[in-house]
Amino acid sequence: MKRLIAGLPFIAAVIFGGFFLWGLNPDRDPNEIPSVLISQPAPAFDLDPVPGLETPGLARSDLVGNERPVVVNVFASWCVPCRAEHAVLTRFVERDGMRLFGINYKDKPEDAVKWLNDLGNPYERIGSDLSGRTGIEWGLSGVPETFIVDSDGTVLFRYVGPVVGPDAVERFTQALKQAGALPNGAGS
Amino acid sequence: MVPEIGHFALALALALALVQSVLPIAGASRGNAVWMKSAQATAIGQVLFVAIAFAALMQAFIVSDFTVRNVVENSHSLKPMLYKVAGTWGSHEGSLLLWILILAVFGAGVAWFGSNIPAETKARTLSVQAWISVGFLSFLLLTSNPFERVFPPPLDGNDLNPLLQDMGLAMHPPLLYFGYVGFSIVFSFAVAALLEGRVDPAWARWVRPWTLAAWVSLTAGIALGSWWAYYELGWGGWWFWDPVENVSFMPWLLGTALLHSAIVTEKRDAFKSWTILLAILTFSLSLLGTFIVRSGLLTSVHAFAVDPERGLYILGLLAVSIGGSLALYAWRAPEMEPGGLFRPISREAGLLVNNLILAAATGTVLFGTLYPLILEAVTGDKISVGPPFFNAAFIPMMLALVVFMGLGPFLSWKRADIAGLLDRIQFVAVLAVIAALAAWYLLNGGPIMAYLAILGAAWLLFATLREWALRIRLFEVSLAESARRVRNLPRASHGMTLAHAGVAVLMMGMIGSTGWKSEEIVFAAPGTEVTIAGFDITFEGAAKVQGPNYIADRGTLVVRRDGELVTTLFPERRYYPVAESQTTESAIRSTLAGDLYTSIATPASDQVNNAGAWTLRILYEPLVNLIWIGSILLVIGGCLSLSDRRLRVGAPRRAKQPATDAVPAE
Numbered sequence: 001m002k003r004l005i006a007g008l009p010f011i012a013a014v015i016f017g018g019f020f021l022w023g024l025n026p027d028r029d030p031n032e033i034p035s036v037l038i039s040q041p042a043p044a045f046d047l048d049p050v051p052g053l054e055t056p057g058l059a060r061s062d063l064v065g066n067e068r069p070v071v072v073n074v075f076a077s078w079c080v081p082c083r084a085e086h087a088v089l090t091r092f093v094e095r096d097g098m099r100l101f102g103i104n105y106k107d108k109p110e111d112a113v114k115w116l117n118d119l120g121n122p123y124e125r126i127g128s129d130l131s132g133r134t135g136i137e138w139g140l141s142g143v144p145e146t147f148i149v150d151s152d153g154t155v156l157f158r159y160v161g162p163v164v165g166p167d168a169v170e171r172f173t174q175a176l177k178q179a180g181a182l183p184n185g186a187g188s
Numbered sequence: 189m190v191p192e193i194g195h196f197a198l199a200l201a202l203a204l205a206l207v208q209s210v211l212p213i214a215g216a217s218r219g220n221a222v223w224m225k226s227a228q229a230t231a232i233g234q235v236l237f238v239a240i241a242f243a244a245l246m247q248a249f250i251v252s253d254f255t256v257r258n259v260v261e262n263s264h265s266l267k268p269m270l271y272k273v274a275g276t277w278g279s280h281e282g283s284l285l286l287w288i289l290i291l292a293v294f295g296a297g298v299a300w301f302g303s304n305i306p307a308e309t310k311a312r313t314l315s316v317q318a319w320i321s322v323g324f325l326s327f328l329l330l331t332s333n334p335f336e337r338v339f340p341p342p343l344d345g346n347d348l349n350p351l352l353q354d355m356g357l358a359m360h361p362p363l364l365y366f367g368y369v370g371f372s373i374v375f376s377f378a379v380a381a382l383l384e385g386r387v388d389p390a391w392a393r394w395v396r397p398w399t400l401a402a403w404v405s406l407t408a409g410i411a412l413g414s415w416w417a418y419y420e421l422g423w424g425g426w427w428f429w430d431p432v433e434n435v436s437f438m439p440w441l442l443g444t445a446l447l448h449s450a451i452v453t454e455k456r457d458a459f460k461s462w463t464i465l466l467a468i469l470t471f472s473l474s475l476l477g478t479f480i481v482r483s484g485l486l487t488s489v490h491a492f493a494v495d496p497e498r499g500l501y502i503l504g505l506l507a508v509s510i511g512g513s514l515a516l517y518a519w520r521a522p523e524m525e526p527g528g529l530f531r532p533i534s535r536e537a538g539l540l541v542n543n544l545i546l547a548a549a550t551g552t553v554l555f556g557t558l559y560p561l562i563l564e565a566v567t568g569d570k571i572s573v574g575p576p577f578f579n580a581a582f583i584p585m586m587l588a589l590v591v592f593m594g595l596g597p598f599l600s601w602k603r604a605d606i607a608g609l610l611d612r613i614q615f616v617a618v619l620a621v622i623a624a625l626a627a628w629y630l631l632n633g634g635p636i637m638a639y640l641a642i643l644g645a646a647w648l649l650f651a652t653l654r655e656w657a658l659r660i661r662l663f664e665v666s667l668a669e670s671a672r673r674v675r676n677l678p679r680a681s682h683g684m685t686l687a688h689a690g691v692a693v694l695m696m697g698m699i700g701s702t703g704w705k706s707e708e709i710v711f712a713a714p715g716t717e718v719t720i721a722g723f724d725i726t727f728e729g730a731a732k733v734q735g736p737n738y739i740a741d742r743g744t745l746v747v748r749r750d751g752e753l754v755t756t757l758f759p760e761r762r763y764y765p766v767a768e769s770q771t772t773e774s775a776i777r778s779t780l781a782g783d784l785y786t787s788i789a790t791p792a793s794d795q796v797n798n799a800g801a802w803t804l805r806i807l808y809e810p811l812v813n814l815i816w817i818g819s820i821l822l823v824i825g826g827c828l829s830l831s832d833r834r835l836r837v838g839a840p841r842r843a844k845q846p847a848t849d850a851v852p853a854e
Contacts, residue, residue, distance in 0.1 A: 006517060006518045006522050009517065009518070010514035016558070019565050020506075
């Protein structure tokens with residue numbers, strides 16, 4: 001009995017050690033926040049276009065029934081990382097044929113118009129979420145965030161933060177390919 | 189050239205550590221006195237070489253030698269000199285070098301000062317210490333060489349994270365490490381005792397000063413870190429239950445338990461295998477902290493750059509040191525003979541309860557810290573455990589602990605006199621209840637838990653003072669006689685009184701600053717007035733100012749009370765262009781009664797239309813300074829106890845201690 005008790009700390013240490021070994025897996029990222037939306041239908045929303053912009057507004061119905069999965073990007077002109085991400089997304093659209101929709105989050109229309117005029121507009125449609133209501137529906141934790149939505153309206157993938165830098169671009173490209181969101185042969 | 193000298197010195201230190209890890213212990217088992225003696229020289233040699241390496245790295249930082257990768261990544265030529273020096277231990281590599289330096293310092297300390305320790309025990313202890321050195325020196329040299337060169341050298345460095353450019357934080361790691369790593373020598377003593385299969389009061393007495401020294405530094409280190417978080421992070425909190433804080437707190441909790449159980453081993457020859465286990469676990473938790481901070485295992489605000497290879501190496505070290513020592517414990521501990529017997533109401537029993545509560549609290553913190561990892565491994569769910577869990581689980585335990593803390597010093601060894609005890613404490617209990625009721629009457633409002641905590645803190649404070657008064661027979665004999673008794677009391681006794689009173693003061697600070705905190709967050713244009721806790725604060729506006737390596741927005745806040753000017757506060761939002769990051773420099777008006785705490789953030793452009801509006805955060809935290817004062821009392825108490833004559837003179841040889849009158853300290 002005494003021997004057993006004296007051995008308990010050792011056994012506990014071995015168990016903890018096992019968990020640590022598992023936790024060291026380099027693919028594991030403790031900062032990653034899984035989305036409750038993954039494999040769930042995208043929330044219902046219907047946003048007006050940004051005033052002063054030719055691009056039409058965005059509703060849930062625009063995401064459904066497309067030939068391939070599409071990408072929804074939440075952005076704002078006041079968000080500095082969005083500016084960095086903008087170039088990456090534009091490249092995905094222009095080079096790889098990704099279809100991109102935007103939700104302009106809590107942004108003053110005139111700022112958004114100026115921002116898009118300066119940097120270019122890769123978005124097919126942009127909904128203006130002035131109140132932030134749609135952002136809540138999507139469960140945003142910050143701006144920017146990017147979602148891949150299947151043609152039946154199911155959310156396939158969520159990326160928190162800007163898709164900037166080789167690792168992020170690589171992960172996002174993989175997700176696009178897996179979802180089949182790119183025309184064949186693109187995305188190399 | 190200098191970095192190469194440093195690198196070479198590290199290799200030499202590793203060679204010495206390898207010798208020291210084999211020769212003395214072999215000498216101890218063969219009775220070869222020369223081999224045993226060799227530990228003395230190698231331990232001191234080790235500290236010299238590691239110090240040379242450390243000095244070499246520091247030199248590279250001071251002269252901004254941008255051919256060294258570590259300097260490039262963590263320094264900048266424009267940085268103030270103090271932070272260039274502190275940059276030495278700001279990175280993973282540098283801090284690990286500091287870790288090893290302190291490890292070597294403690295080894296050399298035992299070699300130098302441990303003349304009262306028998307040769308065999310000393311040789312074994314130093315060999316065990318050298319095993320740890322070998323592990324970490326090889327880790328440093330193989331995976332994280334701080335002296336790596338970079339070619340071509342860049343024109344300037346990347347700067348140290350500006351959050352870390354602060355006096356409090358410059359001193360925080362050395363103190364914390366001194367505490368953390370200080371427990372290594374206690375661990376080595378414990379493993380040596382297991383190898384010898386013998387633990388006696390003399391052993392406990394050799395271990396005690398080292399435990400105390402480590403505990404004092406750890407206390408100071410944690411308090412300093414908490415203070416830094418309070419005034420630097422800009423939201424007025426002083427404890428976050430962040431994993432990295434928790435891993436420094438766990439060795440402290442268990443080290444506190446060890447400090448107390450070692451007393452029982454020393455005075456009564458009891459709790460022997462428990463003390464050994466605590467010694468092993470305390471250092472194991474320090475190692476665990478090193479591992480968690482450097483492996484990216486958990487999400488935390490202050491982790492180092494993450495590298496799975498390093499994580500794997502440290503996990504290997506952990507497996508060998510913790511697994512090995514606990515296996516040794518499982519094998520040898522059951523053979524240890526149990527020591528002195530005691531009654532359920534006695535000093536021993538009081539300290540046993542103290543130990544159980546502290547161990548349970550440590551277990552709670554450990555569980556809360558690792559639960560996200562365990563849950564993710566088992567179910568794949570990701571969660572984070574936050575303050576609500578820790579507060580709900582931890583605070584009640586601490587309140588129970590406080591009850592026993594007040595009671596313990598009144599109890600005598602072996603068997604306490606219950607009637608006499610009740611007689612001495614009833615007055616204290618009544619006083620504590622009156623204090624809590626008075627607080628209730630005066631303060632009305634605030635959580636019920638806070639009043640329980642006030643009751644606990646008052647009880648602890650009064651009981652500690654009462655016990656001290658009894659000991660010097662205050663008001664029973666003439667004041668001159670009492671003063672003489674004060675001088676004659678052992679310093680360790682004063683140390684205990686101060687430290688226990690320090691905990692009571694600390695609690696008061698925690699209660700005041702959490703239970704009665706007021707907070708205002710406003711979007712303020714110049715001219716806005718805010719009223720908080722009786723202060724009228726006017727925001728005069730913000731201006732740009734230029735610092736040595738940053739640009740700041742400095743707000744001007746005029747504070748008045750009843751129309752009279754109290755002070756003007758200048759909170760800043762600093763931008764460091766080189767590191768491309770921002771920090772908040774809060775401005776605080778500090779008094780014993782409470783802190784008026786202000787910080788300024790960037791304008792919230794999307795919600796406030798009028799130009800020139802800023803987000804202001806203004807808090808009033810009553811009594812918050814008592815937290816730091818209480819911590820200082822704890823540290824002074826520990827130092828007093830450390831300076832006790834009884835720890836410096838030779839250890840006793842199983843002399844029977846008188847168990848009744850003139851109860852010794854602690």
